[in-house]
Amino acid sequence: GAGVSQSPRYKVAKRGQDVALRCDPISGHVSLFWYQQALGQGPEFLTYFQNEAQLDKSGLPSDRFFAERPEGSVSTLKIQRTQQEDSAVYLCASSLAERGGHEQFFGPGTRLTVL
Amino acid sequence: AQSVTQLDSQVPVFEEAPVELRCNYSSSVSVYLFWYVQYPNQGLQLLLKYLSGSTLVKGINGFEAEFNKSQTSFHLRKPSVHISDTAEYFCAVSLGTGNQFYFGTGTSLTVIP
Numbered sequence: 001g002a003g004v005s006q007s008p009r010y011k012v013a014k015r016g017q018d019v020a021l022r023c024d025p026i027s028g029h030v031s032l033f034w035y036q037q038a039l040g041q042g043p044e045f046l047t048y049f050q051n052e053a054q055l056d057k058s059g060l061p062s063d064r065f066f067a068e069r070p071e072g073s074v075s076t077l078k079i080q081r082t083q084q085e086d087s088a089v090y091l092c093a094s095s096l097a098e099r100g101g102h103e104q105f106f107g108p109g110t111r112l113t114v115l
Numbered sequence: 116a117q118s119v120t121q122l123d124s125q126v127p128v129f130e131e132a133p134v135e136l137r138c139n140y141s142s143s144v145s146v147y148l149f150w151y152v153q154y155p156n157q158g159l160q161l162l163l164k165y166l167s168g169s170t171l172v173k174g175i176n177g178f179e180a181e182f183n184k185s186q187t188s189f190h191l192r193k194p195s196v197h198i199s200d201t202a203e204y205f206c207a208v209s210l211g212t213g214n215q216f217y218f219g220t221g222t223s224l225t226v227i228p
Contacts, residue, residue: 004158031214042119042205042218043159056215091158097214103149104216106159 002026004107006092012113013082021077021110025094032075033104034067035091043091049075082114117142119208121219128196129227136191136222138206148189149207149216150180159205165189176200201226 005024013019025032031050035043036059045059051072060067064083069075079086089111093104122137140146147166151159163174170182180191189206203223207216 033215035216035218040220042121042207042220043216044218045215048214059215093159093216095214103161103164105161106151108156108158 004092004094004105006090006107006110008110009108010111010113012115014115015084016081018078018080019082019112021079021090021112023075023077023092023094023107025073025075025092026105027073029094029096029105031095031097031104032069033093033095034075034077035093036061037089037091037109039088046077046090079112082112084114087112087114117146117208117210117217119206119217119219121204121206121222123222124220125223125225127225127227130198131195133194134192134196134200134224136204136206136224138189138191138219140187140189140206140208140217142187142208142210144210147209148180148182149209150174150178150189150191151205151207153203153205153221155202162191162204196224196226198226198228200224 007022034046037043047067048056049069064080066078089109091109092107095104118141120139128134149164150162162178163172165172165182173179178193203221205221206219
């Protein structure tokens, strides 16, 4: 079966532009996570979905960040009015588990560069 | 908030030598522990995980890790490294009651021929 896929793999945006990053999780995976990985750092949690419900968005850095998963499958992370500090790799992960402890499967990430 | 500390940001080691990558975490509750590897321009791949049971966990590619509750550590080891092990390694913690992973800052392992 296919793993987690993300698109685009690379995105260059001018400061102030809006961007949308897509994540296709593994089929049947209930949980979906978004992480932000700055250069030289470990991934940091942004938000979590269980099916279509966004249960935790405590990691979103500002109200310019918005995520959705309307049908409980594909998810989109949107960043409005991008800033240079938004430059990072955005990772999506999915998991079978509804509770903690189970493996998360990661996609290859989208590298966002804001000029 | 939980924290995960990877004490060594860079570890150079000669081929066929043993290696240990250190990971410590802070938590007063039960945790699940993971090691992931990230090759250049690729996603994170699970090496091994500790959920419960035996404290010595074996993973892929000859790696193993030992959970030490009293020292809140989960160090990764391999008895003999290969050139292909050159990559970034991340330790991660998940709380038993939550879902998100807390990652360390990573250790860059470089295997020298």
